[in-house]
Amino acid sequence: MRVVLKYGGSSVATIEKIKAISGYISKLKKEKYDEIVVVASAMGKTTDALIKMANEISSNPDQRELDSLLSTGEQQTVTLLSIALNAEGEKAVSLTGSQANVKTMGIHTKSKIKSIDVERIENHLKDGRIVIVTGFQGVNDDGDITTLGRGGSDTSAVALAAALGCECRIYTDVEGIYSVDPRRYRDAKLLDKISYEEMMEMAHLGAGVMETRAVELGKKFNIPIFVGRSLSEAGGTYIMEKDSALEEKLVTGLSIANEIIVTTISNIDYSAEKIAEIFSTINNCGLSINMITQNISRDRKTDISFSCTLGEKYLLDQVVEQIRNRYPEIEIEYQDNLGMISVVGIGMINNSGIAGRFFSALSSAGVEFYQVTTSEISISCSVDRNLINRAVESAAVEFGL
Amino acid sequence: MRVVLKYGGSSVATIEKIKAISGYISKLKKEKYDEIVVVASAMGKTTDALIKMANEISSNPDQRELDSLLSTGEQQTVTLLSIALNAEGEKAVSLTGSQANVKTMGIHTKSKIKSIDVERIENHLKDGRIVIVTGFQGVNDDGDITTLGRGGSDTSAVALAAALGCECRIYTDVEGIYSVDPRRYRDAKLLDKISYEEMMEMAHLGAGVMETRAVELGKKFNIPIFVGRSLSEAGGTYIMEKDSALEEKLVTGLSIANEIIVTTISNIDYSAEKIAEIFSTINNCGLSINMITQNISRDRKTDISFSCTLGEKYLLDQVVEQIRNRYPEIEIEYQDNLGMISVVGIGMINNSGIAGRFFSALSSAGVEFYQVTTSEISISCSVDRNLINRAVESAAVEFGL
Numbered sequence: 001m002r003v004v005l006k007y008g009g010s011s012v013a014t015i016e017k018i019k020a021i022s023g024y025i026s027k028l029k030k031e032k033y034d035e036i037v038v039v040a041s042a043m044g045k046t047t048d049a050l051i052k053m054a055n056e057i058s059s060n061p062d063q064r065e066l067d068s069l070l071s072t073g074e075q076q077t078v079t080l081l082s083i084a085l086n087a088e089g090e091k092a093v094s095l096t097g098s099q100a101n102v103k104t105m106g107i108h109t110k111s112k113i114k115s116i117d118v119e120r121i122e123n124h125l126k127d128g129r130i131v132i133v134t135g136f137q138g139v140n141d142d143g144d145i146t147t148l149g150r151g152g153s154d155t156s157a158v159a160l161a162a163a164l165g166c167e168c169r170i171y172t173d174v175e176g177i178y179s180v181d182p183r184r185y186r187d188a189k190l191l192d193k194i195s196y197e198e199m200m201e202m203a204h205l206g207a208g209v210m211e212t213r214a215v216e217l218g219k220k221f222n223i224p225i226f227v228g229r230s231l232s233e234a235g236g237t238y239i240m241e242k243d244s245a246l247e248e249k250l251v252t253g254l255s256i257a258n259e260i261i262v263t264t265i266s267n268i269d270y271s272a273e274k275i276a277e278i279f280s281t282i283n284n285c286g287l288s289i290n291m292i293t294q295n296i297s298r299d300r301k302t303d304i305s306f307s308c309t310l311g312e313k314y315l316l317d318q319v320v321e322q323i324r325n326r327y328p329e330i331e332i333e334y335q336d337n338l339g340m341i342s343v344v345g346i347g348m349i350n351n352s353g354i355a356g357r358f359f360s361a362l363s364s365a366g367v368e369f370y371q372v373t374t375s376e377i378s379i380s381c382s383v384d385r386n387l388i389n390r391a392v393e394s395a396a397v398e399f400g401l
Numbered sequence: 402m403r404v405v406l407k408y409g410g411s412s413v414a415t416i417e418k419i420k421a422i423s424g425y426i427s428k429l430k431k432e433k434y435d436e437i438v439v440v441a442s443a444m445g446k447t448t449d450a451l452i453k454m455a456n457e458i459s460s461n462p463d464q465r466e467l468d469s470l471l472s473t474g475e476q477q478t479v480t481l482l483s484i485a486l487n488a489e490g491e492k493a494v495s496l497t498g499s500q501a502n503v504k505t506m507g508i509h510t511k512s513k514i515k516s517i518d519v520e521r522i523e524n525h526l527k528d529g530r531i532v533i534v535t536g537f538q539g540v541n542d543d544g545d546i547t548t549l550g551r552g553g554s555d556t557s558a559v560a561l562a563a564a565l566g567c568e569c570r571i572y573t574d575v576e577g578i579y580s581v582d583p584r585r586y587r588d589a590k591l592l593d594k595i596s597y598e599e600m601m602e603m604a605h606l607g608a609g610v611m612e613t614r615a616v617e618l619g620k621k622f623n624i625p626i627f628v629g630r631s632l633s634e635a636g637g638t639y640i641m642e643k644d645s646a647l648e649e650k651l652v653t654g655l656s657i658a659n660e661i662i663v664t665t666i667s668n669i670d671y672s673a674e675k676i677a678e679i680f681s682t683i684n685n686c687g688l689s690i691n692m693i694t695q696n697i698s699r700d701r702k703t704d705i706s707f708s709c710t711l712g713e714k715y716l717l718d719q720v721v722e723q724i725r726n727r728y729p730e731i732e733i734e735y736q737d738n739l740g741m742i743s744v745v746g747i748g749m750i751n752n753s754g755i756a757g758r759f760f761s762a763l764s765s766a767g768v769e770f771y772q773v774t775t776s777e778i779s780i781s782c783s784v785d786r787n788l789i790n791r792a793v794e795s796a797a798v799e800f801g802l
Contacts (some may be wrong), residue, residue, distance in 0.1 A: 015454060015457045015458060018458065019458060050477070053416060053477075053481060054480075054481065054484055056416045056417065057416060057420060057481060057484050057485045057488060058485070058487070058488035060488075061484040061487075061488070062483060062484050062488075062493075062682040064494070065481075065484045065487065065494075065495055066480070066484065068476060068479075068480045068495060068497070069476070069477060069480035069481065069484070071476075072473035072476050072477050075469060075470070075473050075476075076451070076454075076470060076473050078469075079453065079455075079466040079467070079469045079470035080454060080466075080470065081456060082463060083455055083458050083459055083464040083466045083467065083470070084458045084459070085464040086459070086462075086463040086466065087458060087459035087461075087462070087463075092463075093465070094469060096469070096546075098499070099544055099545075120544075128703050143500055143521075144500075145497075148629045248555040272630055316798075383518075388417055
């Protein structure tokens, strides 16, 4: 059986950890999989250290060069892991993104995988070699080294699994995907399975275990993705196509964003152009926003609220200054003591009772909710930050998470 | 005018040094050379640190993987230097050995350059870019990354200069090539010029400024090699074809090896086969030996002496044990208090008086000499280590070095 295994930066942070993973892979090769491809990230904080060096030279380093610089981090991990596997008596070979023919397109530091020609990998597998490929990187049509952006190693692993037609196993420092973040709710349940769609909503809404692009790719090529703890086959969650068993459950998980600011802009004369311009300003400043709510009142005035993380307050300040300069008449208000809680479940598509149950649960627990947004498979609301735990518990109990 | 500039590890050891070199190259681009190719080594002790990591995993790391690991050191330097040049407003681009089409052959960690296809570099130069190429590395016919062995960056630089048809300037932390090591003889003269042949003898005999293979390559393609101090156009030495001006001088330089052991094997019944076997044993143990002297006495018994550095005593011990096991009758003696002094000069080819003058100078200074070996352009002898300085001074004065 063939498999792609992926190890993130914290799993390969030290020489000791690399040796432990090598021993584990060697065991898997003997006992379970005869064809193994490994994808590895840069060791621990290596990428950060390289970025720091580049920034000591220039606050705006050339992006082509930055990509080539950063790619050395993964190259070091894969060669060290290959040295370790060879030392254990396995036949192993490392490949850079370029050597593995991971072709990318798009701009430097945020490239996308265009294609992977797996012939070289297939040949190595046929010869009984364990193939270790750098995550996070590829090569574009000009022969330049590119990177896929933070978290891109998950995407590399799923793309390779798709090209090789096998399961992708993402090893990390958590047990798998929980219905609720277990640091927030002690009784959270480890999920056996979750659908791609639910996982994408969870990732998007702050669960932070998996890169959304990787899940999207898994969905596109219908590649089962297993997420579990390094050096262990116990526990773990499969991200896979929804099946009837999954659909029985209305709510699969609950995602939490702890520190958000909600900015409300009011007293705007409504015009689609004006609204669009405000969101262009937000985008140009590089501010990532999440919830957007908009109401129009009878006199054609409108209120818009949007949320961002507390960590991006400095970007928010730039946005607000530019909006104020352009439209001095508008009023801007912040609520910076909020958090966000979302319920996610593919079952919601065909069931309209969830919102009512969710709001009742919050209300019975004495938790007020402010902005509310919904997607086909999720409902999110902002609540006072100091009441988040109470909100989480009430929703978790209500939906049996 | 076109040029290849080479910076070694100590010249690029810190971000500050990389910035200073970037400023200097930018100045050269404006004032002196319109087409610049830069070859750079790994920063400071990076290569040693990477080797240490590999050795923490295995005392005998897979050589293919080690090459790919080590190559990341130069890749980091060239991208950082390119970031610095771009930040100064120059157009610069970095290339790995593979991207620069430096094709190699032979075994990993000791590969040789087979060819360089400079089309990509020529195109970048035409577009006005400064091209920064990793030293020390290339790619073999299998697409695997290879390295050229320690000091290989000099070879990369000269090979590129040969392929691009231009001068090669090696920047380092010394002023140039001296007639005698200036740390040993205060009045040593900086040479304007030295022939390839003399430089090769000097390098081989311990001068340590330039990689011998690089000088050989310079000779083969008749590429002038300039050696001088980083960030300075003053001083410096040209290594070039011998011309009449060079030939007037009988002795160009003096090279010193401080800590050598001379091992003498005696009471051997002479047979070419036996002698060959002894030297095979030396080679198989990886011991580097220098002087070899052999005398045959009338009763077909022979004495053989050879020298090695004190640092390789542990290898010498292995050699001696194996020889003793094979030929229990032979006697082995060490002299571990010796150094070696050599005079080098292309003028010696046509002049037989040098040996006499050299031996007289030593003798007048009260320095006894033991083993003596000669090549066409050099004479070396071993002397007591504590008399080396006196020997150096007497020879330097005799030949006006």
